Amino acid sequence: METLIFLLFALLAVGSSLVVVVHKNPVYSTMSLVVTLFSVAVLFVLLGAPFIGALQILIYTGAILVLFLFVIMLLNVTREESAVSQQKVQAGGALLGALVFGGMLAVLFWNARRPMDPMTEELVSMKGLAREMFGQYLLPFEIVGMLLLVAVIGATVAARKPPQPDKPVEDLEP
Amino acid sequence: MSVPVSWYLVLSAVLFAIGSAGALTRRNGISIFLSIELMLNAGNLALIAYARQWGQHTGQIIVFFVMAVAAAEAAIGLALFIAVYRQRRTIDVNRINLMRW
Amino acid sequence: MPANLLATIVNIAVMVGFILTVVPVMVWVERRGSALMQDRPGPNRLGPFGLIQPLADALKFFFKEDVTPTAVDKPLYLLAPALAIMPALLTISVIPFGPALTIGDETYPLMIADAPAGVLLFLALASLGVYSLVLAGYASNNKFSLMGAIRASAQMISYELALTLAVLAVVIPVGSFHLQDVVDYQRAHVWNFIPQILGFVVFLIASFAETNRLPFDLPEAESELVAGFHTEYSAMRFASFFMGEYMSMTSLSALGVTLYFGGWSLPGVDLHGWLGAVVGLLVLVAKIAFCMAIFVWVRWSFPRFRYDQLMRLGWKVLLPVAIVNLILVAVLTLSGVLGAP
Numbered sequence: 327m328e329t330l331i332f333l334l335f336a337l338l339a340v341g342s343s344l345v346v347v348v349h350k351n352p353v354y355s356t357m358s359l360v361v362t363l364f365s366v367a368v369l370f371v372l373l374g375a376p377f378i379g380a381l382q383i384l385i386y387t388g389a390i391l392v393l394f395l396f397v398i399m400l401l402n403v404t405r406e407e408s409a410v411s412q413q414k415v416q417a418g419g420a421l422l423g424a425l426v427f428g429g430m431l432a433v434l435f436w437n438a439r440r441p442m443d444p445m446t447e448e449l450v451s452m453k454g455l456a457r458e459m460f461g462q463y464l465l466p467f468e469i470v471g472m473l474l475l476v477a478v479i480g481a482t483v484a485a486r487k488p489p490q491p492d493k494p495v496e497d498l499e500p
Numbered sequence: 501m502s503v504p505v506s507w508y509l510v511l512s513a514v515l516f517a518i519g520s521a522g523a524l525t526r527r528n529g530i531s532i533f534l535s536i537e538l539m540l541n542a543g544n545l546a547l548i549a550y551a552r553q554w555g556q557h558t559g560q561i562i563v564f565f566v567m568a569v570a571a572a573e574a575a576i577g578l579a580l581f582i583a584v585y586r587q588r589r590t591i592d593v594n595r596i597n598l599m600r601w
Numbered sequence: 602m603p604a605n606l607l608a609t610i611v612n613i614a615v616m617v618g619f620i621l622t623v624v625p626v627m628v629w630v631e632r633r634g635s636a637l638m639q640d641r642p643g644p645n646r647l648g649p650f651g652l653i654q655p656l657a658d659a660l661k662f663f664f665k666e667d668v669t670p671t672a673v674d675k676p677l678y679l680l681a682p683a684l685a686i687m688p689a690l691l692t693i694s695v696i697p698f699g700p701a702l703t704i705g706d707e708t709y710p711l712m713i714a715d716a717p718a719g720v721l722l723f724l725a726l727a728s729l730g731v732y733s734l735v736l737a738g739y740a741s742n743n744k745f746s747l748m749g750a751i752r753a754s755a756q757m758i759s760y761e762l763a764l765t766l767a768v769l770a771v772v773i774p775v776g777s778f779h780l781q782d783v784v785d786y787q788r789a790h791v792w793n794f795i796p797q798i799l800g801f802v803v804f805l806i807a808s809f810a811e812t813n814r815l816p817f818d819l820p821e822a823e824s825e826l827v828a829g830f831h832t833e834y835s836a837m838r839f840a841s842f843f844m845g846e847y848m849s850m851t852s853l854s855a856l857g858v859t860l861y862f863g864g865w866s867l868p869g870v871d872l873h874g875w876l877g878a879v880v881g882l883l884v885l886v887a888k889i890a891f892c893m894a895i896f897v898w899v900r901w902s903f904p905r906f907r908y909d910q911l912m913r914l915g916w917k918v919l920l921p922v923a924i925v926n927l928i929l930v931a932v933l934t935l936s937g938v939l940g941a942p
Contacts, residue, residue, distance in 0.1 A: 332503045336511050343515055343538055347522025352530045353677065353739060359534050360732070362515075366541050373508065373552045375560050377778075380721040382544075385567050388728030390537070390574045392758060394530065395735050397578045399747065401585050403530055416525050423521030430513035434506065450717065452778065458557045459564070470568045477572030485579035487586075 332372060339365035350405040352398050359394075360387050374450045508549035515542035529581055529591040533574070540570050608709040616693050616713055619886065620851050625655035627847045627893060634897045665836035670742065673833065677740035682838040684733035685845030691726040692852045695719040697781045699865050699881030700873050710781060711878055719780045720772060723856055724765055727811070730849060731757050734820070734830050737842075741833040750830040752908055753813060753820030759915040760810035760817075766923035767804040770797055770930040771860045774939040784864040792868070794861040796939060799926040801861050803919050808853045810915065812846055814896055816903040817911055854892035855885070862888055 338361065345358035363386045370379035459467060519542060522535030544563045551559025585591055629644075633651060636643025644651035669678070694713035701710045716722050731754045738750020771793055772778055775786040787793055794801040810817040820830060831842050858864060865881035866872065872881055906914065933939045 329503055332507065336507075339511070340514055340518070343518045346538060347518055347526070347531075347535055352528055352534075353674075355531055355534050357677075357680075357732075357736075359537065362538065363541060366515075366545055369508065369511075369545060370548050372503070373548050375548050375551065375563075376716060376718045377721065378544075378548060378560050378563050380718045380725045381564065381567060383725035384721065384728060385571055386537075386541070388725060388731070388761075389758065390571055392731050392735065392754065393574060393578055394534065395732075395739075396751065396754070397581060398530055399735075399739055399751065401582065401591065403528065403591060419521040419525030422524060423517040426520050427513050427517035430516065431510065434509055434513065452717065455557045455560055459561055463561050466565060470565055474568060474572055477575050481575040481579035484576065485582045 328372065332369065335365040335368045335372075338362075339369070352403050353395065356391055356394050356398065360391055363387050363391070376450065377452050377455060505549050505553045508552075509546055512542045512546040512549065515539075515545065527592055527594055529584075529593050529596075532593065533577055533581075537570065537574070540566060604707060605709075609713065612711065612713045613694075615698065615882070616696070617690065620689065620693050620848050623851045623889075623893075624844050624847045625659065627850075628655040628658060630893070631897055631900075634894070635901050638898070638901045659840075662837055662840040667836045667838070670833050672742045674740040674742065677736045678833075681733045681737035681740060682834065682841035682845070684736065685730070685842050686848060688726050688730040689845060689848030689852045691729075692723050692849075693855065695723050695780055696852070696855045696859055696885075697784060697864060698885050699878035701781070702875070702878055711881070712781065715781075716779070718778045720768055720778045720783070720856075720860075723780075723852075724761075724768060727849070727853070728758075728761055730811075730845075733842075733845065737834070738830040741830070743833055746830050746832045749820045749832070753830055756810055756813070756817065756820065756908075756911055756915070759912060760807040760919070763803050763915060763919035763923045764807040764811060766920070766927055767800040767807065768856075768860060770800045770923070770927045773927075773930050774934045780859050780864070783860060784866055787863040788866045788868075790939070792861065792863045796933065797861070797926065797930060799922060799929070801857075803923045803926065804857055804861065806914075806919060808850075808857060809896070809899065810911070811853060812850045812896075814846075814850065815900040816906050819905060819908055819911065850893065850896055851889060854889045854896070858885065858888040858892055864888075 342358040342361040342365070346355045346362060349355050349358065363382060367379040367382040367387075370376075370382060516539050519535045519538035523532050523539065526532050526535065544566055547559040547563050547566070549559075551557065551563075581591055584596060588596055590596070629652060632654065633643045644654040647653035647657055669675075695716055697710065697712040699711040701708050703709075712719075714722070734750050734753045734757065738746045738748075738753075741747070771783065774790075775783050777783075783793075809815075813821055831839055834842065865885040867880075867884055870880075872878075930939070
């Protein structure tokens with residue numbers, strides 16, 4: 327049963343990620359990425375991390391990709407035109423991707439593999455995660471909070487209109 | 501029969517390879533960004549798979565931080581795209597080449 | 602394994618049946634309730650008290666001509682109404698409607714998805730509702746639709762923050778994200794809306810904005826931007842948007858009732874077994890009905906918010922109040938007033 331769910335969502339993830347990198351229209355790419363991230367969230371839950379799975383849907387598909395869609399619509403990004411030389415670039419890209427994949431497979435099977443322990447209640451529960459997060463990793467947590475604050479300020483400043491010189495105030499009627 | 505962890509790692513490698521191929525071939529800035537998000541998620545999948553294999557929470561915590569950093573990066577990156585679009589009226593990365601040699 | 606599957610199917614039948622039945626009932630309640638508040642009769646031609654009116658509306662939507670404009674982005678245009686209904690159906694799956702039933706030696710929880718991260722899953726799936734608005738506005742190839750869609754989705758994601766913080770404050774004294782644990786906590790202590798009245802007010806206002814109901818329905822108002830993001834939709838697709846709105850109202854009310862008003866439990870009554878399950882379901886339905894009546898009541902009592910007033914309220918008023926509520930609840934929990942988690 328678990329194998330069936332894994333195969334289904336793994337195929338869905340791979341298929342929609344191919345659509346993400348191949349489709350010319352950026353809105354379709356973004357919606358395919360939504361499907362990919364949803365499948366990856368399901369795989370997270372299958373791996374015993376339901377909290378991270380829910381967070382993936384909440385943060386990635388619920389916020390980040392909506393932001394992507396907003397910007398695509400604001401900037402009216404249209405379909406990419408493909409020049410003739412695009413074919414060579416795409417073939418080169420596919421080759422590079424295959425090389426990267428092959429390299430990763432080689433490293434994977436080079437290292438010794440350890441058999442898996444059965445999934446414990448402790449791994450899935452959020453109490454253990456929270457205990458570690460707010461115990462050992464409290465400082466990175468706070469720093470990430472500051473990072474998000476800095477990112478919000480930076481994004482607001484970077485995206486606003488450049489300040490206009492003040493226009494002279496017209497004389498008001500008495 | 502439980503799914504072996506190496507299957508998840510292979511899937512993560514596939515997603516990463518697809519993402520990197522997309523990031524290097526696309527001409528649209530937003531599409532490059534989407535491919536980068538795909539690569540980040542492939543890394544997250546590998547981390548969670550390892551957290552499962554070793555029975556510890558460290559992988560999940562790292563993924564939490566990676567997600568927060570990815571959100572921050574997406575926000576700033578898209579703001580920069582908006583700023584560049586105001587100047588150059590395009591996001592085609594072949595045309596935003598003022599600093600190229 | 603088959604017993605578990607059967608239990609899940611029964612759970613799905615109950616909850617999905619409930620949420621699909623609510624839609625025609627709400628159509629009738631809305632029209633008669635608004636008529637009552639406006640001192641006019643309302644629909645009373647079809648059947649006693651106009652009870653056949655929703656059926657007539659449904660038939661009208663079925664037989665109306667389905668006009669698809671030529672220049673729309675076909676796949677996204679057809680996907681958007683389906684995406685309007687999906688989040689509501691997904692989120693209803695984590696709401697418990699009764700105490701866990703013990704048949705033989707197996708205990709079956711009375712919810713579709715017995716997820717340990719139930720509350721978080723609800724919020725995550727509810728945030729998917731933005732996509733139907735955005736895609737509808739984009740695919741319609743219409744300036745007014747796009748503007749309406751951008752405003753609607755900006756409104757939704759702004760109020761999602763306040764909603765999440767209010768919900769988080771409920772989780773702190775309970776110590777678990779599972780909604781059954783939230784109900785058990787409220788059975789053992791007091792209903793959550795008394796110590797967390799601030800959070801409840803924030804949740805209420807945010808849920809009006811999340812479902813695009815008045816006083817926050819600028820994106821779909823009849824006199825603004827033609828009709829907002831669903832300008833180019835007709836007949837059954839338009840009905841899908843409205844069904845989606847009523848269904849998300851229902852599921853958000855179900856969450857609010859479970860978090861703040863004790864869910865399926867009655868104070869002082871110990872429910873268990875089959876009788877407890879049926880009574881629990883009826884109690885939950887009654888509480889949700891009360892919440893929906895409040896939705897209709899508020900709709901016809903307040904003027905509409907302007908867009909900048911709306912955003913100011915969400916970011917500058919609700920968000921700080923939700924944060925203050927969170928800190929207050931954390932302090933009360935640590936000092937032991939709200940019972941140990």
